[in-house]
Amino acid sequence: MNAKLENKLKLLPDLPGCYLMKDISQKIIYVGKAKNLKNRVRSYFNGQKTGKTALLVAEIVDFETIVTETDKEAFLLEVTLIQKYKPYYNIKLKAGSGYPYIKITKEKDPQIKIVNAIKQDGGYYFGPYPNVYAAQETVNFIQKVYPLRRCHGPQKRPCLYYHMDQCLGACFKEVDQAEYAEQIKKIKSFLNGNVQTVKKELTQKMEAAAENLEFERAAEIRDQIKYIEITVEKQQIISNDQTPRDIFAFYHDKGWLSLQIFFIRQSRLIKREKRLFPCIADPESEVVTFILQFYNQKNRMLPKEILVPASLEKDILSDILQIPVRTPQRGQKKALLDLATKNAKIILEDKFRLLALDERKTIGAMQEVMTALDLPMGHRIEAFDHSHLQGVDLVSAMVSFLDGRPSKSDYRKYKLKNVDHADETASTREVIYRRYRRLLNEKQALPDLILMDGAQIQINAARDVLENQLGLQIPVAGMVKNDQHKTADLMKPDGTKVQLDPKSEGFYLLQRIQDEVHRYAITYHRQVHSKNSLTSRLEQIPGVGPKTRIKLLKEFGSLAKIKAAPLSEFKKLGISEKVAQTIKLSL
Known part of the structure; x- marks a missing residue:
């Protein structure tokens, strides 16, 4: 340890705050938080370190601290600093890890659509859904059973969806708002997991259609019922209430942290995420930081409740996120948390050998x-x-x-x-x-x-x-x-x-x-070279000016495609038949 570091360690305050570790080029390589900056920062330089912590300490040549008034402020500041500096040794979230949501718009003639971000616009949001395809299929089903507005605005005559009974006809007539309210009520009930009512209604309609010898209509309704059974009811019911909740569990060993996230929606486990990363600070602190970053993404909607292990600082999390953060003591919720912890342990144990091999080939090689x-x-x-x-x-x-x-x-x-x-x-x-x-x-x-x-x-x-x-x-x-x-x-x-x-x-x-x-x-x-060669060839053709060359390059991109294109394709670009024939002959 250099003399500068030793002197700075002696001056550390007994106060909460954040610390920023720097390497030889003064680049910030790690950001951490502490209830007591003096004890926390000194701990990095005391005793023998292993794993990623040893690598981090070997690179530290300087640090700075920012004192805060409370622990909560330290938590919030840490998230901000990590997002600003993106330090190498901190937990990094993968981009694009959000999921789509189904939204019922807040307007005169509401629509149902798929969106990627939550906005404070008065709309109703449901989700997240595991993938875009699943969300789209759910919306397609709802539009057939409980149609809202499908068209984009007023028209002189009914749209095709109206004739297919998939639109209420706002395109050409005034729709009673009470009718919209009734449809939206049914859609909300369906998206909240109450599918039995829908199945019952569809079954009655199917039987009525069959009695009236409307077999095609009966078959269509039968397929809709089957879709509910295959997609909407595919996940097994795992709880007795409809509360949307996320479950975070972790397992720590040999300087590595394995994290499992369970997403419970409509009483079902709809998605599981796993993360595996080196742990520099204590695991509880890293997990809390991860959770705060996790919900700080713009397209991430908070659930109604979060379940975490007892060792995490639930009060601070709850205070910052403004939702209940609890540790279940018994029953189905406790069983789910235990299951997530078990999965976290299995993932970490399975990966240790692969991680050792991978580090030798990557970080070791570097x-x-x-x-x-x-x-x-x-x-x-x-x-x-x-x-x-x-x-x-x-x-x-x-x-x-x-x-x-x-x-x-x-x-x-x-x-x-x-x-x-x-x-x-x-x-x-x-x-x-x-x-x-x-x-x-x-x-x-x-x-x-x-x-x-x-x-x-x-x-x-x-x-x-x-x-x-x-x-x-x-x-x-x-x-x-x-x-x-x-x-x-x-x-x-x-x-x-x-x-x-x-x-x-x-x-x-x-x-x-x-x-x-x-x-x-x-x-x-x-x-x-290929593009320049094509441009050169085109420049030699009589009647082909700069504008025509640009059109041809944008549309076709190669000589082979220009040669193979029919004259009608040239006409679509505004090129006369005479010039098109000249181009074809020249090539």
Whole structure:
């Protein structure tokens, strides 16, 4: 521990608040909360640490604290700081983990629809539903049995849905609001799980249709009853009340936390989520933070009740979320909580061996590469490569690897603007400047290492731009290939080659990065070259101006598709038959 850390630890207050751990580049890598900042922060540096906590402590070179008035304020501040800084060692929620809801709109002529977000607009929301398909099928069924408005506005005559008895006819007439109210009452009852009444009504209608020899109508109603049995009643009843509730349970072992979430809707278990992540602080604190983040998403609707283990701080959760947070002591709710805990334990025990293997291949490989270059442990590598065809259509590409895994959402492609011939140095200078000037402007996190798919020339060019134009100190190394054009060595900035064991995970990671950035650059170059070639061919055809070329490129995208297209397709684009025939003949 450095002297600066020791002195700051002595000055910590005996007060609640949040602490922010920083690495060598002053990047925030962990945010935590504490009832007593002095005791909590000091605990990281006392005694032997294992697992992720040991890795975290090894990277901490500084920290700062924010004092709050109460524990509740510390909880709320922690959630805000995690979402703002997205620290590497904190719990991260996967994007897009929300579910769709069914909504009855609040307007003169209500509609029923599927939405992804909850708004304070007076509408009635039901859900969440496990997937869009299930929600859509439920809405389709309701629209057949209890129709509301299907059309988009007033029309001169009834819409098709009105003739199919799937719309009340607001498109052409005034519908009694009492009729809407009755339909909405039935829909609410159905979505709250009261399906027996619906089945009874449908059965009576089916029998009446059969007696009147309306067999097609009877068959249609029979199918509707079957749909209820298959989809709506598919889940077994697991409780005696209709209260929407979520259940959180966890199991902690060897520095890892396994979390299970049960979603109870309409007395049924409609969805289960599982999460598995390393645990830095005490597990109870991590779970509480997770729950607060979980419901802080814009498309997440709170249930009427949350059930959690007794060890969690229920009062704080309930106070912040403004709903009851309880620990059941007996009965069905206790059995469900126990079942969730059992599942959490099974998941964690099953994953331990896989996690060990995965860490060796990813984080372990990353550590091996950084150590070989005499660098402190990092998490993100960005690699660059250039591609062209005899100096034409110059492009560059960048791939990003986070802890040994490709982070494809962070990949970037570049059309070079200032380079018009094959020049590795100029290409490197342009793409490095554009990439990291933008990260600085947008105040985004910088990588821990930059790899160039080339040797000393590209390394020097990249370092010159970073240090002298952008004022950045990001380590740069090269990926060197052998005579067979295969990955061989790493090259340090001073030109020294570093040999990795060809059978090591670090070498496999280097190989994956080099192959991936080369593939990405080549693929992009082919796309650009193909488009430019098509544009060039079209420019040579008499009567085809810039506007026509743009239309053809947007619609067809390739010579093969233009050749195969019938003349009628050209006519739809506003191209005359004469010009269309000229294009076909020219190609």
